[in-house]
Amino acid sequence: MMTPACIGADGRSVIIAIDHALYSWPCRGLEDxxxxxxxxxxxGADAMIASYGTIRDFRRDFGRVKPILKLDLTSVTLGGHYPLTEYVMAYGLDDAERLGVSTVLNFIQLGAPFELEALRQSGRLAAECDRRGFTYLCEIMPVESAMFPDPEAPEAMVAACRTGQELGAHVIKTTMPVPSAEIAAA
Incomplete structure (x- = not known):
């Protein structure tokens, strides 16, 4: 497998996320x-996760930073908190292509009541990315639920990473388990 464009030549990457203003306001520090x-x-960041509007409005300003288009959205909240809400696809690979973006991202919440639909959408997205030559970055995180009573447990993180890989993601974005040293054992 070739190294995805959003990953540095050394196999490591610094990816900045500025997409939170799409669904939560105010987002201190993301005003400009x-x-x-x-x-x-x-x-020297390698890539940046951003909304359609940000990439469209500032595409030239990204320079060497590779934009990653967030394809889904959720209900807007005020006050910087993130309640459990469903994310749905709003954009597609045609939009990414028009913006000159080679990596796309969506969000899956494992254990959420709407998990199955998110997994289905993600599987279809992974296959379409492969067909069309895009990199698929899967943001996948367990949420507190009957399946994941401790969503920060190492086993929960490993389940998230493995699920993303099995769906066909080229890159996985998730949270660090607590304690992080136990990830290898999980």
């Missing part, structure tokens, strides 16, 4: 998108 993109360039 152009400045954030410029700072990421200056700092």
């Amino acid at each position: 998108r152009k400045s954030i993109i410029s700072a990421a360039n200056a700092a």
Whole structure:
């Protein structure tokens, strides 16, 4: 497998996420998108997760930072908290192609009541990315539920990573387990 464009040549990557303003406001520190993109360039970030509007409006400013298009969205909340809400696809690979983006992302919440639909959408997205030559970055995290009473447990993180890999993701984004040293044992 070739190294995805959002991963550095050394196999490591610094990816900045500025997509949270799409569904939660206010997002302190994300008010000035152009400045954030410029700072990421200056700092040597490899990629940046952003909304359709941010990539469209500031595509030239990304420079060497590879934009990653967030394809899904959820209900907007106020106050910077993230309640358990369903994420649905809003954009597709045609939109990513038009924006000059080679990596796309969506979000799966394992253990949520709407998990199965998110998995189905993600499987279809992974297959379409393979057909069309896009990199699929799967953001997948367990949520507190009967299946995952401790969503930060190492076993929960491993389940998330394995599920993303089995779906066909090229890159996985998830949270660190607590304690992080136990990830290898899980």
